[in-house]
Amino acid sequence: MITYILFFAVFFLLIYGAQFLVDGASSIAQKHGISNIVVGLTIVALGTSAPELVVNLIASFSGADDVAMGNILGSNIANILLILGASALIYPIAVNVNHKWSRIPFALEIPIAITAAFVIGLLANDDLFRSTDVAQIDRLNGIILILFFAGFMYYAFRFGNEGLDDEVTVKHFPMWQSLLMIPLGIGGLALGGKWIVEGAVKIASLLGMSEALISLTIVAVGTSLPELATCVVAAYKKNAGIVIGNVVGSNIFNIFFVVGLSAVIQPLKFNKVMNFDVLVGLFSTVLLFFFMFRPRKNVLERWEGGILFVLYAAYFAALVLKEAGLIDFGFLAFLN
Numbered sequence: 001m002i003t004y005i006l007f008f009a010v011f012f013l014l015i016y017g018a019q020f021l022v023d024g025a026s027s028i029a030q031k032h033g034i035s036n037i038v039v040g041l042t043i044v045a046l047g048t049s050a051p052e053l054v055v056n057l058i059a060s061f062s063g064a065d066d067v068a069m070g071n072i073l074g075s076n077i078a079n080i081l082l083i084l085g086a087s088a089l090i091y092p093i094a095v096n097v098n099h100k101w102s103r104i105p106f107a108l109e110i111p112i113a114i115t116a117a118f119v120i121g122l123l124a125n126d127d128l129f130r131s132t133d134v135a136q137i138d139r140l141n142g143i144i145l146i147l148f149f150a151g152f153m154y155y156a157f158r159f160g161n162e163g164l165d166d167e168v169t170v171k172h173f174p175m176w177q178s179l180l181m182i183p184l185g186i187g188g189l190a191l192g193g194k195w196i197v198e199g200a201v202k203i204a205s206l207l208g209m210s211e212a213l214i215s216l217t218i219v220a221v222g223t224s225l226p227e228l229a230t231c232v233v234a235a236y237k238k239n240a241g242i243v244i245g246n247v248v249g250s251n252i253f254n255i256f257f258v259v260g261l262s263a264v265i266q267p268l269k270f271n272k273v274m275n276f277d278v279l280v281g282l283f284s285t286v287l288l289f290f291f292m293f294r295p296r297k298n299v300l301e302r303w304e305g306g307i308l309f310v311l312y313a314a315y316f317a318a319l320v321l322k323e324a325g326l327i328d329f330g331f332l333a334f335l336n
Helices: 002-031 036-061 065-090 109-124 139-159 175-207 211-223 225-236 243-265 272-292 302-323 330-335
Strands: none
Touching: 002 175, 036 065, 036 211, 036 243, 065 109, 065 211, 065 225, 065 243, 065 272, 065 302, 109 139, 109 243, 109 272, 139 243, 175 211, 211 225, 211 272, 211 302, 243 272, 272 302
C-alpha cells in the first residue's frame, strides 16, 4: 500500500518541481530583458515537458525502455484525446484567426505533429529496412529527431510571434527567490522522476502487469497533469485560444526533443507491442487536424471533444483487454 501511495504522491513532487523551475527561470530571464515569446518557446515549453523528459532519462539509464517509450507515446495520446477532449467538453476551444499563414496561430504545428508521430514510428521500426534484429531508437535516430526539433524551433522563433494577440504571462519574484526556486525545482524533478520509474516497475511486478501498460496509462497521464490542469482551467475561463497550440507543441517537444535526447544519451529499445500506440498517436493527431481545418471553422466543438474523449476511453479499454489476453492486434504482425 505504501508503494502505491508514494507512486501517486510523487507526481505532485514532479509537477511542482517543474513549476518551480519554470517560474524561477522565467522571472530571471525577463529581468535580463528576454522577451515573453522567447521565454514561452524555450523555458515554459521545456517546463511543461520536464516531467516526461526526467522520467524518460531516468528510465533510459535504468534500462526500463518500456517505461520510457510508453511514457511518451501514452502522454501524446492523452494530450490530444483526453486533455483536449475534456477541455472541449467544458467549453468549445476557439483559436486565434490572425496568423499570416492560415486561420490559426502556429498553423504548421499540427502538420509537424503528424510528421513527428510518423517519424517516431518509422525510426522505431527501421529494423525492417536494414540488416538488424534489434528494434530501437539508436543514437543516430536520436540525432535525426534533435535535428527535426531544431527545425521546429527555427519555425517557432521565426514565425510564432506573428499574429498572436496574447503573450506568455510570467510571474515576477525577487532575485534571491528565483535563484532558490531553480535548484529546488531541479531537485523535485530528479527525485520525482526517479521514484516514478521505480514505482512503475514495482507496481507492474506486484500486479502482474507489463511495464508498457503501466507507462502508457498511469505514468503517461501523470506526467501530462500540467497540460491537463492548464487546459481545463483555460477552457473553464473560456480563454482557450492557446490550448491547442500548447498541447500540440508539447507533443512535438516530447517526440523530437525528449525521445531524441534520451536516445542520444542511451539508445532506447522499442517493444513492437507499442506499434499499436504509435498508430493511435498518429490517428489522433490526423483527426485533430481534420477537426481544426474543416472549412470556415476554427473551433473544437463540444461534440468533437466528446469524440476525442470516447476514443481515449476506448483506447484505454483496448490496452487493458490486450493485457488480459482478451483481444489481439494480429493485424500488426507485419511489423513484428
